[in-house]
Amino acid sequence: MSRALSILNKIFGYSSFRGQQAEVIDYVATGGDCLVLMPTGGGKSLCYQIPALLRPGVAIVVSPLIALMQNQVAALNEMGVRAAALNSSLLFEEAARIEQQLLAQRYDLLYIAPERLLAPRFLRLIERTPIALFAIDEAHCVSQWGHDFRPEYGQLYVLHQRFPLVPRIALTATADLDTRQEIIERLGLKDARVFIDSFDRPNIRYQVVDKSNSRMQLLNFIQSQHANEAGIVYCASRKRVEEITAWLADQGMRVVAYHAGMEMSQRRSNQERFLQEEGVIMVATIAFGMGIDKPNVRFVAHLDLPKSVEGYYQETGRAGRDGRMANAWMTYGLNDVINRRRMIEESQAHFKFKQVAVQKLQAMLTLCEATTCRRLQMLRYFGDNTVTESCGNCDVCLNPPQVWDATIAVQKALSCVYRTGQMFGVGHLVDVLRGNLTAHVKEWQHDTLSTFAIGEDLPGKTWRSIFRQLVALGLLTIDSEGYGVLRLTEASRVVLRGKQTVYLR
Missing domain, CATH: 1.10.10.10 (Winged helix-like DNA-binding domain superfamily/Winged helix DNA-binding domain)
Structure with a gap:
């Protein structure tokens, strides 16, 4: 652990570990499998990045999004860590060059999508090079009932079958009790140690308001509390993203949009502007945000009801990653519930999935209508009992509703x-x-x-x-x-x- 602390100081610039980081790092570095649950901004990536530098060989990091890989790799390269990413955005020549560098043991970490990792050709390739560990980031993607389901994640159990001596670490910020069990079962982690940090983000203030005129409500919220500050506004549809983006721009806001229907180059450009410039507001569908590491996002606003408490927690967790005060603000009305139910029923999912989706929506409604501390209710949903008293920092605590x-x-x-x-x-x-x-x-x-x-x-x-x-x-x-x-x-x-x-x- 003295080597681990030295790496933390010299490469990552932190003076000490926090929470359970040190324990996780020691466990993985000595060859143990584990599942790690930490809140967004809790320092999950260090839990596999430091063991990757402590152990011989290259760490293979499974990541679901190209943007997420690119951000991680760019940050590591800037700190002098040898990292690269293999994804579909690369030209054939560049991908071939990275594979050759991999075989030559020139990397400490290689980020890759699950589809590419599971290709027989790539599995044969990594059999020819020493592997330090497998890190499965955003592990909640394995859950077929979840909001970010990726079917390829469910096939990652083959890593243990083909590389039984290589430690595996699965990480997520979003998993209730059922999802944790599903991760363990589907990834073959039944003998793994489970590390659970508190889900609490005490610097985030949660607020839900009755929806009347959502555009004006949003504008008043931004102007009164977050003028010229960075924030994210989530909408349920691409059309609504475009409408709100145009409207906020007309009100003089510095705003960009992001949704899956946009050209890849435009999405990348808008994301870079949001990450690099100050005071820019991102209006987006849930296609935006996983792994986005912008520390000074001061607010996350929802103009439409999230699908689940998991989705809401993950999306609001993108605010205040620097530890300073931030707001999670949402407008909500019965039409939101009607629209969500319609989306569930019109989906092509089988009956069992629809049942679970309705249950998760019901839990989200219960959170919206809370008459006691909203934070406590959300933590209880995740099975987190580390906080026992009302937070004093959510809308229900600050302005108790009349009952x-x-x-x-x-x-x-x-x-x-x-x-x-x-x-x-x-x-x-x-x-x-x-x-x-x-x-x-x-x-x-x-x-x-x-x-x-x-x-x-x-x-x-x-x-x-x-x-x-x-x-x-x-x-x-x-x-x-x-x-x-x-x-x-x-x-x-x-x-x-x-x-x-x-x-x-």
Whole structure:
């Protein structure tokens, strides 16, 4: 470990290890297999980069994205570490040159995509050179239920079969209990040691606001809290990325876009501008961000609901990697839930996957509607019990939401869903409850129902909030076709019978 500390000081410029870094490095350097879970910005890459320099041979690093490889290699080369990347962006001659250098043992680390690594030709190639270790970065990509699933990751168990004496280290910042077990099983790491650091990022302030005019809400947030500072704005679709990028530019913001539909050269150019210039805002789909190491991102904003808590955690974790205060801000409304359900149902995935996706979405809704510390709830989702007290730094802690006994209002809402035949969305249900005699209400003769106008004492905005929270609580569900129709659940029966009190924000 004295050699490891010397490398840390002289090459990477840090005076000491933090968290479990030293223990992981010692374990891998002496030949052990392990799974490492550390938060974004927690220093995962050092856990394999330093053992790569301590052990003889080249470390083969499996990485899912070209941009991620390029960033890592560029940073290592700048520090004098011999590193290279093999990926599809290289010309044939350049790839051949790197392979020759590999055989000549000229590299300490070689980054490669799983598809290329698993090619029979490349496996035969690395059998001819000493290998220090295999590092499987972003290991959550192995999970077929995850947000970054890469089927090739599931085939990486062959590394242990073909190279049984070479240590393997799998690393991720995003894995709940089920995903960890899946990583262990699919990568053949059942005898590996598991290192789990706290998922807490105390310098990030989490905030969720009711969606009204999301563009103006975003603009006000940036101008009031992060003027001329770097940030990332996530949107659910390519079209929305382009619209928000153009709109922010019209408001005088320095902004660039990133999504999978853009030309590779344009994506690369925009990413480089974001990384190298100060105060640039990146508007992107989730195609952007994995492995992006820009320390002074001051905010991450979500204009659309993330698919899961894992996705949200990983995306917000790109803020504040320098340890200074940063914001994770999101606008959220019931239409987001409807759109997400539609995307799940319209996907070509099999039934089991859709079930898991709905469960993960439900967990995300629960986080959005939290009435107690948002940070604690997210940490509990990941099985992290290291933090036991409210953080005092999320929106719920700083401005505790008023909670009211909404049982009667909830019963009215649920009854309205039932009386209208469980065939309508929020807009129509609110009209019935409020006694709005619209053409649609008259067409269906819902003005004759017992629930017509029984909710005229509450404004429409309040009713929409009630319906949104009932979905988050599991008392209502959105139809399986994802068209916004609300239906009762088994849990709603207890409330309708007056046997359960319901408190809402």
